[in-house]
Amino acid sequence: MTLLLDAPPVAPPDEPRRGVAPPGGVDRVFRLLLRCAGLAVLAVMATVGLFLLTQGAEAFSAVGFDFLTTQAWEPDSLNFGIAAVLVGTLLIASVALVVAFPLALGVALYISEYAPRRLKRALTSMVDLMAAVPSVVYGLFGSVYLQWQGVDVPRWLSLQFGWIPFLHVDGVEPTDPLATDAAYVTSTFWAGLIVGFMVMPFICSVMRESFTQAPQGEREGAYALGATRWGMIRSVVLPFGRSGMIGGTMLGLGRALGETIAVAMIIAPVFTIQTQILGSGGNSVSALIAQRWGAASPFGLSALMAAGLALFVLTLIVNFAASAVIARSRSGQGSD
Amino acid sequence: MTEVRRVTRARRGADVAVVLGALASAVALTGLLFDRIAPFSGVVGFIAIAYPVFLGLYALLVSLDDNALAVRDKVASAVVHSLAFLALAALLTIVIYPIVMGFDALGHLNFFTEDMADAGTLDPLDLGGVLHAAVGTLEQIAIALVITVPMGLTCAVFLNETRGLFTRLVRTVVEAMTALPSIVAGLFVYASLILVVGFERSGFAAGCAISVMMLPIMIRAADVVLRLVPSSLKEASLALGVGQWRTAWHVTLPTARSGLTTSVLLATARGIGETSPVLITAGFTPFLNWNPFVGSQVSLPLATYQLVTSSEPTMKERGFGAAAVLMGLVLVLFVLARVVGGRGPGEQSARQARRRERQSRAHFHRIQAVQGES
Secondary structure, eight states, X not given: OHHHHTOOSSOOOOOOOOOOOOOOHHHHHHHHXXXXXXXXXXXXXXXXXXHHHHHHHXXXXXXXXXHHHOOOEEGGGTEXXXXXXXXXXXXXXXXXXXXXXXXXXXXXXXXXXISOHHHHHHHHHHHHHHHHSOHHHHHHIIIIIIHHHTXXXXXXXXXXXXXXXXXXXXXXXXXXXXXXXXXXXXXXXXXXXXXHHXXXXXXXXXXXXXXXXXXXXXXXXXXXXXXXXXHHIIIIIHHHTHHHHHHHHHHHHHHHHHOOHHHHHHOOBOSSOOOOTTSBBBOOHHHHHHHHSTTOOHHHHHHHHHHHHHHHHHHHHHHHHHHHHHHHHOOOSOOO | OOOOOOOOOSOOHHHHHHHHHHHHHHHHHHHHHHHHSOSOOHHHHHHHHHHHHHHHHHHHHHHHHSOHHHHHHHHHHHHHHHHHHHHHHHHHHHHHHXXXXXXXXXXXXXXXXXXXXXXXXXXXXXXXXXXXXXXXXXXXXXXXXXXXXHHHHHHHHHHHHOOSHHHHHHHHHHHHHTTOOHHHHHHHHIIIXXXXXXXXXXXXXXXXXXXXXXXXXXXXXXXXXXXXXXXXXXXXXXXXXOOHHHHXXXXXXXXXXXXXXXXXXXXXXXXXTOOHHHHHHTOXXXXXXXXXXXXXXXXXXXXXXHXXXXXXXXXXXXXXXXXXXHHHHHHHHHHHHHHHHOSOTTOOOHHHHHHHHHHHHHHHHHHHHHHXXX
16 A cells, blocks of 8 residues: 555656557458458348349239239239238248247246256257258148148137137038048148247247346345245246247247248148138248249249248348347347 | 254155146046047047146145145146147157158168159159259258358358447348248349359259358357357457457367357258258259259258159158158257257367367477577
């Protein structure tokens, strides 16, 4: 202490601080290289919309805004629009979220709060593995096995809750002993269910991450006040992870909207708005593109490009909203 | 009166008994109901009734000797456990299903050594295979990796080494693109490479489409890993007067090596299973095509899709076989990613540690030698 007080009375004359050496030539090249890589990635991503727009413009200008309201797909007789497939896409995605949200929440809570410590890592990598399973495998399971074996579920739902308009199925006689299962397969419900299983791991991993970040002090505080485990989860973990839950669900929605092959494998394509989700038939934008691609005329390709652009814009809006919600929940990007 | 020590274990024997009791009575009760009011048949209906009955009985049993708070806790715990169990069981089934169904096809050696050129739809499994699809998948993913690994990793370094408006813009766009519908990636490559530049539909175009899809996934995963490199390491390097380039090359990247490998492998696992970009940009062919630049080339997921939508049982079985091979590839990649990337940044495997030790000993001898000379 005294040493500090006995500072020399006369300070040495101020010298300008030595400037930091400017980065050398190699570093400048390095930074230029990095910037180029960033620019290239940005360029690729930004031109996706541009190319779809230029290729789809021909079809879009041929029919104008009827493109958004027509329920048919006959591009060569100028009678086409995405009204039915867009509604179908949204219906499939809604079913998917109704399935995936509770499952993802359950798995995320189980991994972060209930699972024994040793199981946690194994379960986490298992969920990650599920995210890497090809969608064609999900589609295979749904189209060949699940929709035929589980046909009781939509039948029971439509018989018991048929008075709700979208759970009704036309043309099915409940007392008819000869009724086949065909009325209840290849439906929006099954496509949505499989897509729900598919997006569940994505939602789950975002949720789990935000749950595990809930501060230990607040958890222990809740326990100290006598909360049960569920009480602690409700008062600490869920409020803390709310934006992760919302953001993760929206990311899942983005993926569900764009899912192609699994939907194309399960659904029987129709081109009118099919709101009876349990009944056979339905469609989505991406399934339409996959099914019509091989046999399309040049003008038909242009029409499909326009449909792809609509899908692209839709998912982009959802994704931007999702990342905005998730970003709000993180404090800073540093980890140290 | 002597004090009795309280049991503080989380799980008591009575709890397990209550769960089992509720389960048994739910099954029994449902069995009884099932014969009387039966809009149901089969296992699904049984579970759909038994589960709510189980929850109700469980709540009732717990409420016999606990208060409402504990009842809610127990019921919530039961719901979370069963949701997790249901989800994981469903996902496991989905993974195992194609392997079981494709077992017959996998048993034939020709399944791996022949294409579908000689095999008609009615031929038995002794003829034809998925060699053409396997070759296509490997070539396309190789092309995609050649494009994405340098570009993706450099972009991830870019996101970490620079800051400013431009960096933020790139990060936002990349994050929004992680969920780019794969069919849109295919349409994009078709619209640009094939219609504008003039390539033909080929394996190369498919590789490009897959890389458009893989790029954001890889960048995002690598970005997260690079962020975890402790900045004290980077600062130490900079403080020693090392430039930005050498710091990135000799400190940041080696520290994050295992995480970067994981990000590449996970992106590969995602890219390898994509069907729709290949469908749009490469077309379908039953023939083996080694040249990715000329002519249609099929991949394993696309072959699966085509074979399974056929109505012939043997074709379906081949489809399952192709899906099983694909699933096997994904599993290998994933396990590899976990083995390589299980460690945090800077943690070394035993071999790496031994190598470091050797290097450092060599440095020591060198320094000693220099000192001995002077």
